[in-house]
Amino acid sequence: MKKIINAPQNVVREACEGFALAHADLVTLHPEPLFIARREKPAGVALISGGGSGHEPLHSGFVGRGMLAAACPGEVFTSPVPDQMLAAAKEVGGEAGVLLIIKNYTGDVMNFELAAELAQAEGLRVESVTIDDDVAVQDSTWTAGRRGVAGTVLLEKIAGAAAEEGQSLEAVKAIAERVIANVRSMGLALSGATVPAAGKPNFTLPDGEYELGIGIHGEPGRERLPLRPADELVEALLEPILNDLPLAENESVILLTNGMGGTPQLELYIAHRRAVGLLEERGLRVARHLVGNFVTSLDMQGLSLSVLRADDEMLRLWDAPVHTAALRWGA
Amino acid sequence: MKKIINAPQNVVREACEGFALAHADLVTLHPEPLFIARREKPAGVALISGGGSGHEPLHSGFVGRGMLAAACPGEVFTSPVPDQMLAAAKEVGGEAGVLLIIKNYTGDVMNFELAAELAQAEGLRVESVTIDDDVAVQDSTWTAGRRGVAGTVLLEKIAGAAAEEGQSLEAVKAIAERVIANVRSMGLALSGATVPAAGKPNFTLPDGEYELGIGIHGEPGRERLPLRPADELVEALLEPILNDLPLAENESVILLTNGMGGTPQLELYIAHRRAVGLLEERGLRVARHLVGNFVTSLDMQGLSLSVLRADDEMLRLWDAPVHTAALRWGA
Amino acid sequence: MSEMSGLTTEQAKALFERFRELIDSHAAELTELDAAIGDADHGSGMQRGAQAAAEAIASADTPAAVFKAAAMSFISKVGGASGPLYGTAFLRAAGVQPQAAEWSAEDLRAALHAGYDGLKQRGGAEPGDKTMLDAWQPALDALDSGGDLQAAAQAAAQGRNATADLIARKGRASYLGERARGHIDPGAASSALLFQALAESAGGPA
Amino acid sequence: MSEMSGLTTEQAKALFERFRELIDSHAAELTELDAAIGDADHGSGMQRGAQAAAEAIASADTPAAVFKAAAMSFISKVGGASGPLYGTAFLRAAGVQPQAAEWSAEDLRAALHAGYDGLKQRGGAEPGDKTMLDAWQPALDALDSGGDLQAAAQAAAQGRNATADLIARKGRASYLGERARGHIDPGAASSALLFQALAESAGGPA
Ligand SMILES: Nc1ncnc2c1ncn2[C@@H]1O[C@H](COP(=O)(O)OP(=O)(O)O)[C@@H](O)[C@H]1O
Ligand SMILES: Nc1ncnc2c1ncn2[C@@H]1O[C@H](COP(=O)(O)OP(=O)(O)O)[C@@H](O)[C@H]1O
Ligand SMILES: [Mg+2]
Ligand SMILES: [Mg+2]
Ligand SMILES: [Mg+2]
Ligand SMILES: [Mg+2]
Known part of the structure; x- marks a missing residue:
């Protein structure tokens, strides 16, 4: 470590x-x-x-x-x-x-x-x-x-x-x-996180594999799978989200593409691109976007997608001013 | 990779x-x-x-x-x-x-x-x-x-x-x-970055070593040294900066603690804490702070410190409204 | 089978001092167990709690006061699942004979039962869910059927080992499903240490 | 020693087609050289440039037009240090005989010299600084002393190998100081491939 x-x-x-x-x-x-x-x-x-x-x-x-x-x-x-x-x-x-x-x-x-x-x-x-x-x-x-x-x-x-x-x-x-x-989320990891007091990664994944459904403490997910191109990984994340959160056509969502800490921003935006595309193909309106490291797991490599079905009131509150260290607008 | x-x-x-x-x-x-x-x-x-x-x-x-x-x-x-x-x-x-x-x-x-x-x-x-x-x-x-x-x-x-x-x-x-x-900067790395087209890290460091003076493309630095506690690493970064940028007592600086991409935010703030302490011990005024991943090197683990001797005009312009994806205030 | 002993204030203090020693020497092991099916913090968490408890009990002058001080230490210092669980168990144990200068064997047995009930209530788990209950429950069974604290400690250790065969239905390990099998539950392991500490501190003839 | 050949338009095109093949088959090697003392992008950058050049030259009808199209491709597609450097070299080479339907041996030698001067001017380096100049310069020396394109290619290859003994004073490898020694310069390696492509495309009797 x-x-x-x-x-x-x-x-x-x-x-x-x-x-x-x-x-x-x-x-x-x-x-x-x-x-x-x-x-x-x-x-x-x-x-x-x-x-x-x-x-x-x-x-x-x-x-x-x-x-x-x-x-x-x-x-x-x-x-x-x-x-x-x-x-x-x-x-x-x-x-x-x-x-x-x-x-x-x-x-x-x-x-x-x-x-x-x-x-x-x-x-x-x-x-x-x-x-x-x-x-x-x-x-x-x-x-x-x-x-x-x-x-x-x-x-x-x-x-x-x-x-x-x-x-x-x-x-x-x-x-x-x-x-x-x-709101529904699903994450994946390419590598584990190292807790300082533990001194080694909480799990290790063989080269060429990723863990689907990972938790933010390195809790294991649904299964280990061979690594796929980013577009397919995004589908693997969105599929269970959309199955669980039935959305009607033309509904508005807030889409969060969240990095787990050790993932380069380039990769987050590549994933975000496909996530937006897929949601739009389903007839949904991606009304607001958030991309970055917001809920991380130390140095874990991976990301999660979150979809919030947002009514007008939620969108209004989303747009309201906020002034914090990590999220700031309108203030 | x-x-x-x-x-x-x-x-x-x-x-x-x-x-x-x-x-x-x-x-x-x-x-x-x-x-x-x-x-x-x-x-x-x-x-x-x-x-x-x-x-x-x-x-x-x-x-x-x-x-x-x-x-x-x-x-x-x-x-x-x-x-x-x-x-x-x-x-x-x-x-x-x-x-x-x-x-x-x-x-x-x-x-x-x-x-x-x-x-x-x-x-x-x-x-x-x-x-x-x-x-x-x-x-x-x-x-x-x-x-x-x-x-x-x-x-x-x-x-x-x-x-x-x-x-x-x-x-x-x-x-x-x-x-x-x-403005002067100096960085260190605990691990290299992996360029997608290259497929493997641009350098590897043995366990227990860090590279002092690293560039943002994984260019090698001044030397490889045994890893030390965060407070000492910060001193090793600030020392050459302050030698190169002669600052008089009571001068104001803007201090940037910048993550290289794969470093958990906890570690950035631990380093920032010591950097502020050290500058204040030297009689300097840390007038503005910026901490986070701003100029990264893909998934590299490491950080850099930047010190800008800031006159009133620079501070005024620093405080002026900015509205971009990664830096936003007052707008 | 020898008779179960009671608990003096000194023995109660010795229990938590011994618990601290055992936790310290097993901290890495507990963290490793937690790394396998949890989040790798059980060792460090229990260390914080056991250390704080061993200090906080210094001025206590009844067994109940010892348990109450230990309870507050676990609640205030550990966090995670195990902090409130151990804290609740110790608090409930303290409540059974809040004034007595010394606990009889019967008092001690009742106190441990109250602690166990507190665990179940706070966590909502049942024996067999692969939690610390699976060390406590066999230990209490041993006492209920006339065993001494030594027997309880042995039963707790066996219960701890048997958690390896279970899948988890509570706590962080429950996310693992079948993958939790083959691993000992960290909370059961720390609970076995608690019963060991009890046997070693109060296990002699009362 | 055989005479140096000139360059027809077809040979100029063959040069850049062959260059593309050589770069493709050596891309991983170039990237590895660059990983050791640079930033691991020389292989992919040269691939973008050589590929674009091989396509852009299709409709060119003079050697100069071929070189100019190749120059624009390198400038527009490569980036990094090598894009502007190769681009400048090819552009300058094109400028020596801008109209001729065919280059004589003398024209070709002059074009290569102009290219080399462009490299030096754009990058501000000197031979011995561990850059592509260290492949170009021995190649031009070979031509100047009466060698043919084969001899130039061999000299470039030797120059490339000799860069391993140098420390770098320009480009990214200059940050390494002594640590650059023992590694071949990636730009010298790609330049050696350029002279190889030239020898293989125009090396026969003119
Ligand atoms: N609902 C519950 N009831 C009883 N014990 C539980 C429950 N949830 C977790 N535990 C116990 O807590 C232990 C984990 O403790 P700890 O690592 O401190 O908590 P966390 O999972 O919050 O990191 C588990 O091994 C298990 O024995
Ligand atoms: N100033 C210079 N003059 C001549 N050649 C240079 C100069 N700087 C770099 N080079 C050449 O460019 C090569 C690196 O090219 P490339 O990897 O594309 O550029 P970058 O360093 O920008 O990634 C070096 O190996 C060297 O041969
Ligand atoms: Mg835990
Ligand atoms: Mg925990
Ligand atoms: Mg390069
Ligand atoms: Mg480059």
Whole structure:
């Protein structure tokens, strides 16, 4: 393993310090328990998210006006602890209440639930939503359920805009749930990710093979397959998404082509090109595009596609101003 | 080699198509000869840059309001051909003239010079500047001279803002030259980059070693050294920069911590943290920060630091609105 | 078969000190198990928790206070699935005899049962789902059928080994389907260490 | 030593057709040479140029027209250092006898000299700097001292081999300093192929 780090156990703290230095105009770092908060406390509903580190810019990169009020980074690939969300809720939450945005992993759900219980016990208004957009996993009572992956950035943007314009906790939660109900993702990897504390890649793939349906922690996917040209890989990703999310002709979607961290931008745009083409062949309208590294898995090579069926309200909220380290427009 | 591509010879064209689809609000793709232009022709001086592909978001990601008027992407790691710059100059250039921004590589310089000659022969007002910010290379008549690396993004932003506010060709060129005179960069790599047409990494480093002074095409650096903790790596990068760019106490700098493509964001911020600390220990003022993948080398793992001694005018132009795919604020 | 022992405050503290030692010496192994079917963080997470617990219990003066301090450490320091799970188990265990200066064998058995119920409730899993429950449940069975803590530790170790034959239905390994078979569950492995620590700290005649 | 031949239009076309074949069959080798001391694009770049040139010359009806079409192809399709360099060399070569239906041996030698001067001017390098000049210069020396195109091709090949002993002072390899020694210069290698193509296309009795 080669990494530009000091001690593995200091990775998250030091990275947060660097982040806070670089974005002092936007955020404040709270060191213990660790969370990153908007510099100016939001007037309306406060969105708080968090999760294991190693997926940057998620979530810290999305703290700011029109998106998250605070982000709680856990250790690498480890969900944060309840103390973090509790402290963040006390800091950024106000009369309008707090909405927790949880990615559906056993650990995340349990830690956020504990945090919500503790916060409610202290008199805070707290609601939560759980995103599970990864169609790679069968959603059944026999598994931990679908994972929350790159769709999270679409969720945080749209719900964040609703909060920013002063919608009520109930309304923000409702739009968040509408996004969750309408977004699907699927990823693939050419190589694994190396967790600093583990020191070696979490999986290795033989030359000439890729893993279809990969999770953002290197959880295995549906199957290992011989590598194909980019256009066919895109079809292999979109097929299960479109099977799961029935879309009528002329419907509008937001398309996110998301890099896993180690994939050159050239490759992301090659994939995006085909994804747009395929969706348009199906008679869909790609109303908004997002391409880049938004929900990563350290140095993993691979990408995911996310499709959100977007109604006018979602498109309006998507276009609303946002000012964060990783997503910025209109502000 | 595993890559998400179709045929290697189509990589650049298909990626440009995907880019143009994703950013249709900003840019127009001209397919033959290939260049990417601002959707709305600029009123003032038109900045045109370009270079080998594989460094994205450079340069296409910086086309837009307040930055480049057009970008000319060459094949991967191969400078573009004069036809591209000529066609771009004819398309986006107007009365105010064209400034070519060239990174100092033999191939780039020759192709841009040919383009300038051809454009002038067609009656266009064309000037050019050449950036050579890489302190890893000795600047002597015995080499091709210093390479142009990540400082290019600072140059394109500041000169782009001057052009946007309507400064004359002479004035824009003068500020560009002031940036070039005051910016220094140095990079390191933990691993090489794999050019699609070559099929294997352009160099390999043994486990536990890094290359200090690497170029953005995998050109070798000063030496191979045993890997050290991040804080020491940062010192090894900043030392030659500060030796080369004498800074007085209390001077302001813009600090860019730039990822080479395959480096997780966590690591960039860990490095940035130490870089800020070290500059502040030297009594300098880190007035602006930029952290991320801006001038990459495909999937290379590594990073570079760039320090620009910034006067008030440069800071003002840095802060001016910019609206491009990869850099956006105030617009 | 020897009688099951109870638990003094000192023994409760020794349990968590020993747990910390065992976790430290098995951290790499736990991470490797988690790398195979999870996300390679179980070793480092348990280290943070066990270390914090061993420190936090210093001033506790009842078994319940020890367990409660350990619970808060796991909840506050571990994260992931195992932090809230161990935290909940220890918290529930503490609740059974919150005041007693010493736990009888019966108290200890009841405390472990309460912890186990907390695990099930928090995680929603059942035995056979390839989780830490598969170490706890055989250990409790051993105690319920008259075994001592040594027997419980052995049963937990066997339960841990038997998880290799299972496919996972909860936690991160559940995404693997058939591919999880052949691998020991990391949480079952750390739970077996917990019962080993208990046997070694309180396993003598009460 | 046999006499140097001149160049008919057909031979000029054959030269660029043969050049394309040679570049195609050596593309991987050129890229590998460039990977060692450059940026691994010389093979693919030369392929684009040689292919475009072989197509563009079809309708040319003088040697100069052939060279000019080849020049424009290299300038428009290659990029990098070698595109403008080969392009300039071919353009200058075309300029020596722009109208003649056929080049005499003397015309051809003058054209090659003009090309070489163009290379030097465009790139600012000198022989010994480990560039394509180090294949051109010995080839021209061979012609100047009465050798035929075969002798020129052999001299170019020797010059190419000798670049392995040099450190580079121009182009990308100059960043390497001492580390460039032991590697053949890719541009010298493609230039040796150019002289081979010339010998094979026009090397017979004129
Ligand atoms: N729902 C659950 N119920 C009981 N135990 C569980 C459950 N989910 C996971 N576990 C246990 O947690 C262990 C993983 O712990 P850890 O690695 O800390 O969590 P994470 O999966 O969040 O990284 C698994 O090996 C399993 O024993
Ligand atoms: N200044 C120069 N003068 C002459 N030849 C040069 C010069 N710079 C580079 N070359 C030649 O160009 C070759 C590299 O060509 P190519 O790989 O196409 O260019 P690039 O270095 O831009 O990738 C070198 O091997 C060398 O022979
Ligand atoms: Mg985890
Ligand atoms: Mg090149
Ligand atoms: Mg784990
Ligand atoms: Mg080259």
